[in-house]
Amino acid sequence: MAAAGTGVSGNGTSRLTIETNGLSKRFGHQLAVDGIDLAVPQGSVFGFLGPNGSGKTTTIRMLLGLAAASAGTVNVLGLEMPQRLDEVLPRVGALVEGPAFYPFLSGAANLHRLDAASRHAAPATRKARVKSALERVGLAHAAGKRVHAYSLGMKQRLGIANALLSPRELLVLDEPTNGLDPQGTREVRSLVRSLAADGATVFVSSHLLAEVEQICTHAAIMSVGRLVAQGTLSELRQAGQARIRLLTPDAGTAFDVLVQLGMTPVAGTPAPAGDVVTAVAAGPKEAAAPEEIVARLVEAGVRVRGFSVERESLEDRFVALTGEGFDVAQ
Structure with missing residues (x-):
């Protein structure tokens, strides 16, 4: 699919994990997202870029069925959203607009409660899955610590752990390195790469250039609600x-x-x-x-x-x- 407004193309022969056509969102007289055609190839690490207020988070909320589109269509994992939401969401892990937890429960207890709230999660494997998710994000040592004592970076990693409680085909991460120290940032980069290596598509919203260039294979750029370019990182550079x-x-x-x-x-x-x-x-x-x-x-x-x-x-x-x-x- 060709990129909006630039002629930059993504991998048109790949299956698409996310595809939108004419996707728009209006709040009163404000057009927050303006007819975007997004194409996210399966297995990619896709950077969704743009300054604050460009429409990134609003777009993500529409992709996940958290907000209704004013116009256009959304397909995630080959299924139309939000009509097929019950089939799509169990296959998707997401961290959007920062994690929220019960502050006086431990990290492990929070994950147990969140997993129990999902009708798709298997109770018999909950303990093992919580342990595995905490280990994967480097929080095994803080599993029993109350979340109010976590740093912002630790809360961010706990949010990613929640997205990994079950096998996921698509991970949607909104500013995943927000608040992380350099070591935590490296750990998240490594985690994102390992998820992609395991076959998942990782959709990363960010305004940090260094993160995008180090971990992403593809990217799209938003400006004032419009998709102004998308493609592989090489294609985006070559288009200039x-x-x-x-x-x-x-x-x-x-x-x-x-x-x-x-x-x-x-x-x-x-x-x-x-x-x-x-x-x-x-x-x-x-x-x-x-x-x-x-x-x-x-x-x-x-x-x-x-x-x-x-x-x-x-x-x-x-x-x-x-x-x-x-x-x-x-």
């Missing part, structure tokens, strides 16, 4: 501007060649071996292959003493598409 840097003593001739190739040269700056000339192409369709650029320069008599091609980073793409900066994890 290409900038070349050329070192040559023949800047004038080089300018002419670059213009003929559809690029926009920038005035050269003096360097010991000539001038450093930079040029920009709007996107991959407009940019000639590097070898073609060099060949055309040489044919025109330009002495090429240095040549490189730089692509926009994911952060550059985010800023270009949304006009806002990214919070970068420290």
Whole structure:
């Protein structure tokens, strides 16, 4: 499925764990989510990106049947939502808008109560599953500790443990590293990778660039309720501007060649071996292959003493598409 507004495509041949068409949500006169077509490939770690207020959490709530869509359709695990909610939700684990627990019960006791509230959970295996979930998120040592004494990061991991009490085909994690220290952040990254390796699709909503680039295979970018790009991380980067840097003593001739190739040269700056000339192409369709650029320069008599091609980073793409900066994890 093609990405909205950019021509970036995801893996169109993959089965989709999440698919929306024209999904919209209106609150009075405010259009919080505006006709998005989301395509999340099965088995991917999918980063759902955007600044605060871009519509990420509202979209997640519609995906999980927690909020009714104003227009459009939602399919999760191949089933229409919310019509097939009872069949979908037992196969989905979620942590949305931060975990909430009984503060004077222990972490293990909270998980026992939450598991008992599910009619799909098997009581006979509850104790073993709670123990396994706590071990998986690194909280086995704090299983008997009351939750009011947990740090924010520990509560976040307990929320993920709750999502893992039963085998899940889809994990939806809203800001999963919120409040975690560096060690906890590494543990969650490792956990997400292991879940994907086991065959689950992991849908991660985040505004932290470092987290997305380290754990995600695919991503989508939201801006003011609209889906402005989606695809693999490589596709998202490749869709941006290409900038070349050329070192040559023949800047004038080089300018002419670059213009003929559809690029926009920038005035050269003096360097010991000539001038450093930079040029920009709007996107991959407009940019000639590097070898073609060099060949055309040489044919025109330009002495090429240095040549490189730089692509926009994911952060550059985010800023270009949304006009806002990214919070970068420290």
